[in-house]
Amino acid sequence: MNNANDVKELVQISRDGLEFYQDAMNEVESERLKSVFARMAGHKRTLIASLSSKLAINDEDVPTDGTFAGTVRKTYADLRAMLSANEDKVYVSQLEETEDRLLKHFDKALADATDPTVRGLLQQHYPQVRACHDEMRALKQQLAA
Secondary structure, eight states, X not given: OTTHHHHHHHXXXXXXXXXXXXXXXXXXOOHHHHHHHHHHHHHHHHHHHHHHHHXXXXXXXXXXXXXXXXXXXXXXXXXXXXXXSOHHXXXXXXXXXXXXXXXXXXXXXXXXXXXXXXXXXXXXXXXHHHHHHHHHHXXXXXXXX
16 A cells, blocks of 8 residues: 555554543543543544554554654643643643644645545545644634633
8 A cells, every 4th residue: 555654654643642632631620621622532533443444454554552752742741731720721732733743744644645545535534634623723722812
């Protein structure tokens, strides 16, 4: 399969997001944010399952972990939140950066996709990836105001 490494990277970055959203859900007090984070985690699960299926169908290894950068970002956010008077703002800000990272890599993978089935799969998920990014950006701006 062409573009397998890009798809693997997207699985890993999506896993970073899933784990981060799950962690943040347990740390924030706001029921509204818990709900948003749970929904975002659900989107990441769906994306991971779809991309992983594509890899498995093509006999490619499916990543089972996230990335080192994702682990560092989550740890950094946890530390900042412990020291901050506004945990919600810290988590939203860091999760928005996680969405930025996924969108950036998704855009690159889509631009580089030479396999029509990979391109189709990425195009299918792009609107939701974009929507998650935009929602977290709006939430970050709202909390900053």
